[in-house]
Amino acid sequence: MHRPDTAEAEVAEELAAVRPRLVPRYGAELPGARAAVLSRLWRAFAHEPLPWIAGRETARDGLVLRLGDGRQLAGPAADPYRTDAYVRVVRLDEVPYDDPARLVTDLAVPHSAGFAAELGHSVASLALSRAGAEHHPDEWPDSDWAWERRVVDGHPFHPNCRSRPGFSVAEQLAYGPEHAPVVGLGLVPVPAVECLVSGVWPRDLRDGASLLLPVHPWQAAHVLKRPCDEQLAAHPLMSLRTLAVPGGPHVKTALSTRLTSSVRDISVASIAASATLSSFGEALAARMDGLLHVTRTLGAATAHSPDLAAVLRESPQVYAAPGERVVPVAALATTDLPRSPAWLAAFARLALTVGLRALELGVALEAHGQNLLVALSPTGDPLRLVYRDLADIRISPARLAHHGLPAPGLPARMLTDDATTLRRKLFGSLVGGALASVAGSGPALGAALEGAVRELPRTGDLRALxxxxxxxxxxxxxxxxxxxxxxxxxxxxSPLTAGRPASDGQG
Structure with missing residues (x-):
């Protein structure tokens, strides 16, 4: 069924040159990586409004998709909340495919060539990540970066879960958190009069009349195209471009390449708004009865360019009391905690309480597994949430005003009173993203949500959920x-209404 994909072969060739001892493990991980990406792709085919899918039919042994050109695509029943690699093969007019890139190539739908290349890169990079990662599931890390490097597979539902175009194998090994590197950030001096600064830029990142802007070495080499002495040792977090300085802040760097879906840079507008948003986040947290903390932005600066900018944020660990751990939600699936239905229900109750309360106040958090963290007691009980990176929240001025919360100087792109937009932002990220990834399946997610919603106020937002x-x-x-x-x-x-007839996703 499978012929070696160009991306897979290229990675194998590069790996043989820079880390030959990983080549056998890389090869052994390729089938599982193909299945992981194919499972994410099959979820999309089963539920997304793809114009070339004319219909979806439940079959005795799974799901059949009727394509607009008369072909048929058949595979297993698709649980949209399932996270394991359960799709090993799908059949296009009886021809079996275990390779998502080759499947999309042969589908030959509009824009499929570029997407197929991304899928091939995602498979190869995922296999590389799994080959290089160290697995210690029984150990609970003490550092924030050690928790984050456990998220080896990337986005739980995106077929481009590990796509890192523009990164060589050597660069993935040097900068990918799953490989546990220490990254030396460059410090580029820029005259302060040529910079836009929000908040307070620290003294130790100044040199006379210049600011020293932390720069990722990949950015220095490929975008700025300038030598950059590596002076600040840091550990990469799961977003790759954000790194933790031991004993210090998290540093969000500009990284102008496409990771998963988005080009990662830092806009001038986001720097300008960062201090205001940080203060707004503190005001929001103060209304949450101690159940939510929002990490503060300590300082942000840009040389008036999205390619040369940095943001300094508090580490979420500052909100851990003695004996507690603050864990990214995306990393919870690497522990045994979600196997307990009682624990999962307690976590869902906490997450929904916080998310819906914030929404009632007028703030729709983009609470996916990377932005959202949970403080765990010494015995693992979920106590409260920590949220970081306010850049993609949505805010309702009308709801804020109703609750006496000011919204001065917030970016216009964040403001909306449209309930559908606000609910999509929260429900899609928190329930369809964070909670689903922790639960791992529709039945487990539904059971956890059922117990939680019974205890929540019956607001319009809850009824919509x-x-x-x-x-x-x-x-x-x-x-x-x-x-x-x-x-x-x-x-x-909805995982809460799994027994009812569902839409085929074509709406």
Missing amino acids: CGASLPVKALTVMRLTPDRTGDIWTELP
């Missing part, structure tokens, strides 16, 4: 629609 469908981003449609900007959404059958 308990409807027949759940909004999530149509991640594959967005990659196959390169000429369209902004988010595209689809509806998944």
Whole structure:
């Protein structure tokens, strides 16, 4: 069924040159990586509004998709909340495919060539990540970066879960958190009069009349194209471009390449708004009865360029009391905690309480597993949440005003009173993303949510959450629609109403 993919072969060749001892492990990880990406892709085919899928039919042994050109694509029943690599083979007119890149190539739908290349890179990079990662599931790390490097597989539902175009194998090994490197950030001097600064830029990142802007070495080599002495040792976090300085802040660097879906830079507008947003986050947290902390932005600076900028944030660990651990939600699936239905229900109750309360106040958090962290007691009980990176939240001025919360100077792109937009932002990220990834399947997620919603106030937002469908981003449609900007959404059958007839996702 499988012929060696160009991306897989290229990575193998580079790996043989820079880390030959990993070559056998890389080869052994390739089948599982193909299945992991194919499972994410099959979820999209089963539930996203792809225009070339004419219909979806439940079959005795799975799911059959009728394509607009008369072909049929068949595979297993698709649980949209399942996270394991359960799809090993799908059949296009009886021809079996175990390789997602070759499947998309042979589908030959609009923009499929570019997407197929991304999928091939995702498979190869995922196999590389798994080959190089150290697995210690029984150990609970003491550092924030050690928790984050356990998230080896990237986005739990995106087929481009590990796509890192523009990164050589040597660079992935040097900068990918799963490989546990220490990264030397460069410090580029820029005259202070030529910089936009928000908040307070620290003294130890100044040199006379110049600011020293932390620069990722990949950015220095490929974008700035300048030598950059590596002076600040830091550990990469799961976003790759954000790194933890031991005993110090988290440093968000500009990294102008596409990772998963988005080009990673830091806009001048986001620097300008960072101090205001940070203060707003503190005001929001003060209304949450101690159940939510929002990490503060300590300082942000840009040389008036998205390619040369940095943001300094508190480490979420500052909100851990003695004996507690603050763990990214994406890393919870690497522990045994979610195997307990009681623990999962308690975590869902905490997450929904915080998310819906913030939404009632007028703030829709983008609470996916990377932005959202949980403080755990010494015995693992979920106590409260920590949220970081306010750049993509949505804010309702009308709801804020109703609760007496000011919204001075917030970016216009964040402001909306449209309930659908606000609910999509929260429900898609928190329920369809963070909670689903921890639960690992629709039945487990539904059971956890059922217990939680019974104890929550019956607001309009909660009633919307308990409807027949759940909004999530149509991640594959967005990659196959390169000429369209902004988010595209689809509806998944709600895990709370799994027994009801569900839409086929074509709405």
